[in-house]
Amino acid sequence: MMDTQLVLTQFLTRAEKYYGHKKIISRTSSTMTHRITYRDFAQRTRKLASALEGVGMKRGTKVGTFAWNHHRHLEAYFAIPCAGAIIHMLNIRLSLEHLRYIINHAEDEIILVDEELAPLLASIQHQLTTVKTFVVMGDHVDIAATKLQNAQSYEELLAAADSSYEFPTDLDENMNAGMCYTSATTGFPKGVFYTHRGIVLHSLSLGLVESFGLNERDIALSVVPMFHASAWGLPFAAVNFGSTQVLPGPNMTPQIILDVMEAEKVTVTAGVPTIWFGVLQLLENSTRPIDLSSIRILVSGGASSPKGLIQAFEQKYNIPFTVGYGLTETSPLVTLSRYKSEMDDWSEEQRLEARSMIGMPAALLQTKLLNEEGEVPWDGKTMGELLVKGPWIADAYYKDERTVEAFKDGWLHTGDIAIQTPEGFIKLVDRTKDLIKSGGEWISSVDLENALMTHDAVAEAAVIAMPHPTWQERPLACVVLKNKEVNSDDIKEQLLQYLAQNFAKWWVPDEIVFIDEVPKTSVGKFQKNQLRNQLEELLQ
Amino acid sequence: MMDTQLVLTQFLTRAEKYYGHKKIISRTSSTMTHRITYRDFAQRTRKLASALEGVGMKRGTKVGTFAWNHHRHLEAYFAIPCAGAIIHMLNIRLSLEHLRYIINHAEDEIILVDEELAPLLASIQHQLTTVKTFVVMGDHVDIAATKLQNAQSYEELLAAADSSYEFPTDLDENMNAGMCYTSATTGFPKGVFYTHRGIVLHSLSLGLVESFGLNERDIALSVVPMFHASAWGLPFAAVNFGSTQVLPGPNMTPQIILDVMEAEKVTVTAGVPTIWFGVLQLLENSTRPIDLSSIRILVSGGASSPKGLIQAFEQKYNIPFTVGYGLTETSPLVTLSRYKSEMDDWSEEQRLEARSMIGMPAALLQTKLLNEEGEVPWDGKTMGELLVKGPWIADAYYKDERTVEAFKDGWLHTGDIAIQTPEGFIKLVDRTKDLIKSGGEWISSVDLENALMTHDAVAEAAVIAMPHPTWQERPLACVVLKNKEVNSDDIKEQLLQYLAQNFAKWWVPDEIVFIDEVPKTSVGKFQKNQLRNQLEELLQ
Structure with missing residues (x-):
């Protein structure tokens, strides 16, 4: 040719x-x-x-x-x-x-x-x-x-x-x-x-x-x-x-x-x-x-x-x-x-x-989900980090030692945690760093956030990890209400019940705090590290 | 990457x-x-x-x-x-x-x-x-x-x-x-x-x-x-x-x-x-x-x-x-x-x-039409040989000296003669070797064939070059009639008139011969060299 x-x-x-x-x-x-x-x-x-x-x-x-x-x-x-x-x-x-x-x-x-x-x-x-x-x-x-x-x-x-x-x-x-x-x-x-x-x-x-x-x-x-x-x-x-x-x-x-x-x-x-x-x-x-x-x-x-x-x-x-x-x-x-x-x-x-x-x-692209035990099955529930390979995927950060960790073994390690259905559809469940590790199990902050945001009273919600003496980490929900005049104790109870209907008991956050807005990056992504800083006292 | x-x-x-x-x-x-x-x-x-x-x-x-x-x-x-x-x-x-x-x-x-x-x-x-x-x-x-x-x-x-x-x-x-x-x-x-x-x-x-x-x-x-x-x-x-x-x-x-x-x-x-x-x-x-x-x-x-x-x-x-x-x-x-x-x-x-x-x-592909004077304009009438270049175009014939002629200057020379419209649409008008060169001008055998094949009486038609003492070459039409019982002199006259309505006078074939079928390649292309062999006597 x-x-x-x-x-x-x-x-x-x-x-x-x-x-x-x-x-x-x-x-x-x-x-x-x-x-x-x-x-x-x-x-x-x-x-x-x-x-x-x-x-x-x-x-x-x-x-x-x-x-x-x-x-x-x-x-x-x-x-x-x-x-x-x-x-x-x-x-x-x-x-x-x-x-x-x-x-x-x-x-x-x-x-x-x-x-x-x-x-x-x-x-x-x-x-x-x-x-x-x-x-x-x-x-x-x-x-x-x-x-x-x-x-x-x-x-x-x-x-x-x-x-x-x-x-x-x-x-x-x-x-x-x-x-x-x-x-x-x-x-x-x-x-x-x-x-x-x-x-x-x-x-x-x-x-x-x-x-x-x-x-x-x-x-x-x-x-x-x-x-x-x-x-x-x-x-x-x-x-x-x-x-x-x-x-x-x-x-x-x-x-x-x-x-x-x-x-x-x-x-x-x-x-x-x-x-x-x-x-x-x-x-x-x-x-x-x-x-x-x-x-x-x-x-x-x-x-x-x-x-x-x-x-x-x-x-x-x-x-x-x-x-x-x-x-x-x-x-x-x-x-x-x-x-x-x-x-x-x-x-x-x-x-x-x-x-x-x-x-x-x-x-032309390949993806796989990887956890500690290797490539995860397409069962729609096992979580793994999303890895990507292909002709339009970068192979390095320019003059940057963070390359070593992100581009291991010929794959880009995205830091996103996902599951994959039997049809091959990928669902993001969290960022590696935002995943909540509670008692040796993973809890997806994104799943909880999405559920909260389907509730009529909620404008935005971000869920972050809160240190815990027994479980290492427990979820904390940070919620922006549509109507900030409502009684927050009532609504807190409603939201916790709402989540309890949809998730295993140990997934339901221990606490909900109400905030004015979720801090975001220039492209509209939740900035959870900034949120953590704001809530530093609560998280001690 | x-x-x-x-x-x-x-x-x-x-x-x-x-x-x-x-x-x-x-x-x-x-x-x-x-x-x-x-x-x-x-x-x-x-x-x-x-x-x-x-x-x-x-x-x-x-x-x-x-x-x-x-x-x-x-x-x-x-x-x-x-x-x-x-x-x-x-x-x-x-x-x-x-x-x-x-x-x-x-x-x-x-x-x-x-x-x-x-x-x-x-x-x-x-x-x-x-x-x-x-x-x-x-x-x-x-x-x-x-x-x-x-x-x-x-x-x-x-x-x-x-x-x-x-x-x-x-x-x-x-x-x-x-x-x-x-x-x-x-x-x-x-x-x-x-x-x-x-x-x-x-x-x-x-x-x-x-x-x-x-x-x-x-x-x-x-x-x-x-x-x-x-x-x-x-x-x-x-x-x-x-x-x-x-x-x-x-x-x-x-x-x-x-x-x-x-x-x-x-x-x-x-x-x-x-x-x-x-x-x-x-x-x-x-x-x-x-x-x-x-x-x-x-x-x-x-x-x-x-x-x-x-x-x-x-x-x-x-x-x-x-x-x-x-x-x-x-x-x-x-x-x-x-x-x-x-x-x-x-x-x-x-x-x-x-x-x-x-x-x-x-x-990803490039084409151009080339004649003796260079790349031809997109005017819908100037003929040139179609050249092709691109990542899925061969660059040689395997162990074959015919490579030299076909793959000149980094382009595949297809041997097909075409015109290109102002919109960039290419129309094939002939094969280099089937083009009829009459009095220094080119006549497209394919255009004549296509016109003949729109006539109700015609099943197939192939037009080839016939040597001529004055004009070097003149077109000869070889026609397969749908109904082979008709009077061929009448139909010949009809077809020549039909062509005269659509083409310049010097394009109209000097002669029409009636044949049983046009010889074809394994993929259905007209085999004009075989037709020429069959009609050898006429072409002397």
Whole structure:
């Protein structure tokens, strides 16, 4: 067979040649929508590569992006790797301390930054030891106002760039194309590389019927930030398949997401449950009918999606709601929960149960659940840590000794505890570190939380371990009430009884505390270590 | 990213683990249908590998198969490459001289042969210089009756084989997994290798929505023989996606194909136009309603599909008919003709025109049309030779100097002449060698043939070049009439007038001759060199 390398350049060429008239719809301010064709996008991408080479980008140079979801960020997604450099997508929600760490640790030399985000970077610019140039993205950039030194305007660079630039044709598919850092429970964020090959294969997998089924007729909305695991790979894949893509710009709110879904007749989208909760509330409170009939698949991942959320979208609004699972380390798609044909004659309840799991691994990936005794059986009850292997799974953290523990024996150890049904569907039951070990047995904090959140009085619930002299650990439920005026003793009793109906006696928490909100990470995941800190006294 | 190799073993593992209960339906005689689960199939495949190693198969050993489409052939499709050996799919329709040549040229050491096909091999066995063992496939094989020396029964070998055998885990994706020979216009057939990587990527591409969209819910019927370009890759891909697969056994006729499509509720199938013509005739002559509503996509390739055929399937029987293009050298999928969204508001006639072209290249492939002046524009009229490049395109003929001409400059030169529309749709207009060069201009024999075949009186038509003192070449039409009793002078006049309405004057053939049939290759393609030989006198 020909030695054809799987590199991103071919995605760009394909979009330009075969889908040149298709559109990228990009929100660059709260009131304006910018539309650009793939043909113009490809031309601008080549100019960007030429311009970046003009300010010092070479093969292997790390070029940071500090930006929301818009067409310029997408241009950077291709211009940097197709020129043989590495795009480092910086998470704008990190603390300044972590931000400084990852830019210096990755040795970024150039950073492309949104005009409105420039002040954040400006405040730490003197601590950035490797950055030589900032390129400021925006419609009408005022460079002086950014306070950045050595900064240039993206659009001015493009205007002056060589329009005859051609991307190199000798890239190797195993070259690094991108990188992201992922937050750790303790310590600094950990960086992973994405190769051209990994991104190409991951993108292809999104086009499979059994996956997102992404294709030319789709209108794909990237709700996940492009600085978070490449917006789950949707922007890359949409270019390859020539899908219309919608990039919703800065400060996405559920209202903006909902508006753009309706206005642009979005067919496929993916985001975290927090966003979908927000969208659901807007739908339920809307005084006018909202037409979302264009949506073919809505993917929810990054945190557990309660059954009530799935049911509301599917039954009330007829929007196919699909749960998925992935990590920054996994590009990110690992699993999706799509019904297998054998589930067709299951009861509605069984199907909902399956739908609320994370499903089965994508083609080309392997997963297994491992506990102290080895690989666990597919019995729907034995818990084990989820391990993943495959061509778009990272094999190391960049210059980081935490690699040793996470990437043992050729598998990524996710730290997520799961069970697997006889059909091969995986259900996450906890994080390794959040699992409650009571009297030698495991109790799933997530199962308890999900049960609590189905109770009418409960807005959110997090369950954490409380040290115990006899049982080592016992569960403590931290509950956010919908109505904070109710009598908390009454409701506490009600909730404990409610749990007792559904769980073995020893699973029922010893105590319930009421809190104002559950602390969350930048992507909406419960931050249980922060919750533990807040409740430190109780847990002594 | 992890260094995970793209090898066929993972397809087998996936089918066994996630789709173990799904079925392979295999016709092993004209009256019986054998059903086997993927779980049993995987177990038998491991045993087959063990058994073949027992009779001398090592890494890199070429193991021939001489067989129809059935579950044992599918077992060989995986057992041989997953063990690190190479499956050589022998075309049972080759002349004995060519068969002897390719077995010796490939240096096959073992041949798996259908019991009913054994006599063919027995007749040349003493000329086979490298074959040490035959393994005879069948339900109840009588080895002695096969007349093969050193022959063993497939089922007996399996019964005695090691059921604890495990496939090696250290295969490299660039290892050869399979090989096929393709007939040449002159000389012996030419052999190409398929690597694990090539087959895996080709299989994935069949799962894309824009391609076959193959998935777990499909019931995939391989009409193309498994000895012909791996049945267009459908058997490999169906294992990966866990699709039910139907293998229609020996001596497939249109009647068998139609019966099995209806009985098994087939959803996806692919074959040559000759088969679909036959199926269409049966549909039109049937005295009872035939239910083919399960069919989601029917692919036709290997030769040009006339518009009338497409129209009849789509409009009369509501069966989506999709034209594709590929070669033995290309695994084989190169292009498919699926409507792009920009064609949605085209007229029915324009859409049919697009539908009758071969469409656009699959993701990961590149094509271009080349003539003496370079790459031709997408203007829908300039002709050029179709060149193909990509990860599942062969890069050489095995030990064959014809490699030099066919694989120039990193591209496969297909020898097919085509035009490309502004939308990127490719239309084949001729073979390089069949193109008529008249007065320095090119005339497409295929365009003339297609036009002739839309005339009511014409069953088939082939147009070839006739030497001419002034114009170098002029077209000669060779026509098979539906009704051979008609006055041929009248009809000749009618046909010439008919063509004159649709073509420039200098395209209209100088002469029409009436023949009994157009000679065809084993896969139903017109054999114009044979036609030229038959008409030698006229062409002097």
